[in-house]
Amino acid sequence: MSAPLQGPPLGFWGVLTEAKRIINAHPRHFLALSTFLILSLSFSLIGYHALHRGLLRSLVTTTDILLWQSFQSNNINTNLLFFSLVYSFFVFLFSLCAIATITYSVFHGFYGQPIKFLSTIRSILTSFLPLLGTVVVSQVIVCLISLVFGGFSFLVLRGVELLGVEIEYSSPYFIGFSAVFLLAFLFVLVNLQVNWTLLSVIVVVEFNWGLTALKRSVDLIKGMKEVALSSLLFLVIFTGISVWTNSVSSIGSNNEGKNWGLVVQIVVASTLLMLLLLHKTASNAVLYVYCKVINGKLAQEIAEEFTYISLPFDDGKVPHVVSIIHE
Numbered sequence: 001m002s003a004p005l006q007g008p009p010l011g012f013w014g015v016l017t018e019a020k021r022i023i024n025a026h027p028r029h030f031l032a033l034s035t036f037l038i039l040s041l042s043f044s045l046i047g048y049h050a051l052h053r054g055l056l057r058s059l060v061t062t063t064d065i066l067l068w069q070s071f072q073s074n075n076i077n078t079n080l081l082f083f084s085l086v087y088s089f090f091v092f093l094f095s096l097c098a099i100a101t102i103t104y105s106v107f108h109g110f111y112g113q114p115i116k117f118l119s120t121i122r123s124i125l126t127s128f129l130p131l132l133g134t135v136v137v138s139q140v141i142v143c144l145i146s147l148v149f150g151g152f153s154f155l156v157l158r159g160v161e162l163l164g165v166e167i168e169y170s171s172p173y174f175i176g177f178s179a180v181f182l183l184a185f186l187f188v189l190v191n192l193q194v195n196w197t198l199l200s201v202i203v204v205v206e207f208n209w210g211l212t213a214l215k216r217s218v219d220l221i222k223g224m225k226e227v228a229l230s231s232l233l234f235l236v237i238f239t240g241i242s243v244w245t246n247s248v249s250s251i252g253s254n255n256e257g258k259n260w261g262l263v264v265q266i267v268v269a270s271t272l273l274m275l276l277l278l279h280k281t282a283s284n285a286v287l288y289v290y291c292k293v294i295n296g297k298l299a300q301e302i303a304e305e306f307t308y309i310s311l312p313f314d315d316g317k318v319p320h321v322v323s324i325i326h327e
Helices: 012-025 027-061 068-111 119-163 170-193 201-207 210-220 225-252 260-293 300-305
Strands: 001-006 310-311 320-326
Touching: 001 012, 012 027, 012 068, 012 225, 012 260, 027 068, 027 119, 027 260, 068 119, 068 201, 068 260, 119 170, 119 201, 119 210, 201 210, 201 260, 210 260, 225 260
Parallel strands: none
Antiparallel strands: 001 320, 310 320
16 A cells, blocks of 8 residues: 655645646756647637737728628628637647647656657657547537536426426526526536546556546546645636636727737736646646555556656756655
8 A cells, every 4th residue: 555655745736846846857848848839728718808809800990881781790700700710729739739748748757757859749649639539528428417407407497387387587596596506517517527637647648548538537536636626726716817807908908009018918827827737737647646656556566666756857956756655
């Protein structure tokens, strides 16, 4: 049986600290990955509303409103739909590539193995399709659960109407029922996300995908759900605040001329979100190793090999040693 790790505590900040330590050991490598794969994603997420508004204003000013009002409306809707689809496609594409490369790098860096940029990029070839298939399977499950909740609510409301009870949608009873139902639905979704925290790491490291990877993640995360939940809440809250703040700023900005203050704010927020996404993905890889040790999933001979793990630092810095005690 494996006891807790000596050194940083096995909590959210302990896992994040280990992830940060690995990133600092290879700063140029992770900076390159973040710049090519994450910065564009975080910038698009933060600046989406500003870009959306700018595109809309551009379309409106270049169309003759008086003579081509009907054509203008259709043209705007078509272009905005195309812009949204392209945006979503690149967000999804870069997300999978970022997850694959960062997870690969952190996992090898955790064991003190050399990390090369080209080999990391090549890992996308073996991880992209399994990640894509796993995402599709997980989203199908989420959609099925949503349909179950939606169908149940419809049957309840329909049954009440068949009993001759008139439903007042503004009544406190209906609002209370809707709130309880929504909270139950959110609880199920959050619980799924927590159980699937290690999903991407399992796909990249173990080459499992689909339902096998889903079951593996649920099994490994036992005993570390609080850490996974804290990591998820930290990401959601920070991202939500950043997106909301920049959305409000873009709405209240001056439509005439260039608002350099808003541009600087978007760049700063995008950089912070990029660092957050980088550390979140890295912490998942670290959490994966901790979960394997804590739950006794490592073979005894492999676990003994990990008794001392040296994390090499650049420029001759003193390596950090993680000690794992076995009982």
